[in-house]
Amino acid sequence: MNTLNTAPLAPLLDRLFAEADAATSPAFAALSHEERDRLMHSKTDYLHLYGLMKDLWLPVSRETGLLLYMLVRSTGARNIVEFGTSFGISTLHLAAALRDNGGGRIITSEFEPSKVARSHEHLAEGGLSDLVEIREGDALKTLSTDLPDAIDLLLLDGAKPLYPDILDLMENRLKPNAFVVADNADFCPAYLARVRAAQSGYMSIPFADGIELSMRVG
Template sequence: YMLARSTGARIIVEFGTSSGISTLYLAAALRDNGGGRLITTEFEPSKVMRAKANLAEGGLIDLVEVREGDALETLSADLPERIDLLLLDGAKALYPEILSLVESRLRPGALVIADNADFSPEYLERVRSLAGGYMSTPFGDDVELSMRLG
C-alpha cells in the first residue's frame, strides 16, 4: 500500500492474485491516489473466485481486472502503455518471463516488488545486474525491491 501510495501509482500489474489480500491493499492505494487500474492474474479458478469475493466485499472490485489463467497468456496482451508498479507474487520460476512480458511498459521509476525472490536466482541476477536497467535491493527477509531506470 505505502509503496503504491508514495509513488502515486495509477496503473498496477500483479502476478499471483491468490485470495486477493495484496490486491486489496494495492486497490485501496489506487483509490486513495484518486483512481486507476489494477490488472491481476491467477491460475487457480478457486482462488479467482475468492479474490473477486474479497474485492467486492472491500468495495474495490471496480478498480481491479482479475484475469484467470496462465499469466504468460493473460499478461501477453491488453496491457496499458505505462505501468507504475509490478508485484510478482506467483510461481517464482516465472518471474524472469513475467518481467520480460511487461518490461517495455514499465515507466522510468516504476517499482517492481518480487516476493520470495530468493527462489528465483535468474530474476535476481537480472535486476541486480548493472546492465539490467534496474536499481535493486533486498527489502525485508525475502522481498526484492527494484526501480526501473531510464
C-alpha cells in the same frame, strides 16, 4: 484515516489474514522438503505445485502489504500489474492505495478458478471491485496482451521460476522509476542476477520479508 485502516477493509483484512493462517493442505504437507524445493525451482511443474497448494492462501505478510500500500500512495501510481492473486490479500492493499490516489487500475492474474472466485468476493466486500480486473488462466498468456502503455508498479508473486518471463512481457511498458516488487525472489536466482546486474536498467535491493525491491531506471 484512509481506505486501508478503516471499515470495511481493515476488519476484512483482519479476518482474511486469520483465515490464511488457519488454511492447510495435506497434499502439500506430505511432500518431502527436497520435493518442495525442487518444485519451487521448476519452470515446468508449477501447475502441479500450485494445484497441490490450491487451498493455501500464501499471502504477502502484513508488513509487505503495508509496503505495497505506501509505494502506491507515495508514487501516485495509477496502473498496476500483479502476477499471482491467490485470495486477493495483496490486491486489496494495492487497490486501497489506488482508491486513496483517486483511482486507477490493477490487472491481476491467477490460474486457480476457486481463488479467482473468492478474490472477487473479497474485493466486493472491500468495496474495491471497480479498480481490479482479475485475469483467469496462466499469466504467461493472460499478461501477454492488453496491458497499459505505462505501468507504475509490478508485483511479482506467482510461480517464482517465471519471474524473468513475466518481467519480459512488460518490461518495455514499465515507466521510468516504476517499482517492481518481487516476493520470495530467492527462489529465482536468475531473476535476482538480472535485476542486480550493472547496466540492467534497474536499481535493486533485497528488502525485508524476502522481498526484492527494484526500480526501473533504463
